[in-house]
Amino acid sequence: MSQVVATGIGSMPGGEPLAAEEENASAFAEALRVVLGELPDLAHLPELPGRGAIASMTGRGAALLAELAADLQPAGWRLTGSPGIDQRRARSLLARDLDTLEELAQEYDGVFKVQLIGPWTMAATVEKPRGDKVLADHGARRELAESLAEGLREHVADLRRRLPAVSELIVQIDEPALPAVLAAQIPTASGYGRHRSIDLPEASAGLARVLGAVTDAGAVPIVHCCAPEFPIELVRGAGARGVAVDLTLVDAVRADQLAEAIEAGERVLLGAVGSTSAGPAATKAQAAERVSRFLDMLGLEPTPAMTITPTCGLAGADATWVRAALRACREAAATF
Template sequence: MLVGDREIFAEAAQDWPGTPTLTVAGPLTLAACIDLPRAGRAIGDHGARRDIAQSWAVGVGDFLRDTVRLIARAFAVQIDEPCLAMVLDGGVPDESGRSLLPPVDRQEARRVLAGAVEAARAGGDQVVVHCCAVDPHLDVLGGAGADALSLDVRDRGSGFWDELARWCSGNPERRLWLGLVGADETEQGASVIARRLALARARLDVAGGSTRPADWAITPACGLARAPGTGQWRILRDLTRVAADA
């Protein structure tokens, strides 16, 4: 976010009764997308991963503290880790494009995410970690200490719901941000989103997870940059309608 963008954000948030959310790319996804000077993705180099994680924590922490001072209110911080599954499964290609880099150790990944969550608390309200992968590796993502998980919950199997229910049950303060509609689903409408929300609640009930209304938020399944034309506004309008009736 540039300085001008931050000033616009502050002006828009001034009289808004909701909780503003600022989204940042997570350190593992960042490392998976950055090339080293000698070639190759940074995620494949232990020292580079460490340096990126440390720099991320300092830079994001400072940025969030400055933003809090500017807008004079707390906000939620969403840490996006769309590449987490690739990082943990060894799915990031090397510089040749013909081979894959080895997976990052799960304990290391959990430590990196935990450090990112702690740095993001400079935002002052709540910290959310997001992954839209089919298998978001909840043992790692959920072990980072965030206040909420933001997940794509469309068409997920019973194992996913069982694991998510265990995460919910581990702490009564934990929240869920449920991704219910994709950027390419601009014509689905509020009724489809409402049915998906009801199904998610039912699956978590069966699995024994928390379904208190205060614990829920409904969101797009991932970013909306690929939504065509006015599709972004259509999706947000439909989500707002469903949330108002939930």
């Protein structure tokens, strides 16, 4: 294994909301084979949001909620008094994906990564039973984070049983909406106002519940955010043992915070290859140069926990770009 490795952020193209179950199962299996082939040192569980709301980031979160019910409404996911058909479908789809993972990756013995929506992004996208976002209610926010945490404990235990040879399991908590939550930029249900900002102690506590559950279950929690103003210091203080960033969005403040994480030996995922053809080119040389310039700016050397990735998920790319992007990440990592 090279000192620096490569992985993907999570999402990939494939699948259709109205496709037959067998077709979507085949799309997932093909995505998983691509990941296992292109990312032999740090593979990940593919997410195919193209299969519809039950396979989206929020749908996957709904599938793992413990003792909280949800259903899909015209406006999106909403907490309910009892599990709805869409939550049951989301759970069934996740179970089928994990069955496929167990079948195709039974002998995989490297580091493996899975992804799940974070408590603040979920609170910003899921509604309370009577409408408006969970974000608007202190008690509902806490209950949602606790439910996610408990669901994650069970999820990690299930993955450990299915992939007994994995050397290390990483759980990536996706928080693309966290900066907007902290900056009071999440619209209310009417669209005419914004939800009040969450203060930093509560934001940290909500993350800590989820990140702590991952650690307690024997996995490594990291936080991914592909939005500007990623509060790296906050998530590390809440228990994250690594972060995943888009290098094109890293300013001077975030660069210093990343340097601290690298020097602490934490796993740092550096997004250096475009997630679509509109982003940074998918070539080994350009990705390696981008990472080298970043390290030179910080005066740091590569570390074993450093990982090269696309800048974000690959759901918006075509199959050719996906393979090129993952291959560029792997080959760029090997140059170090």
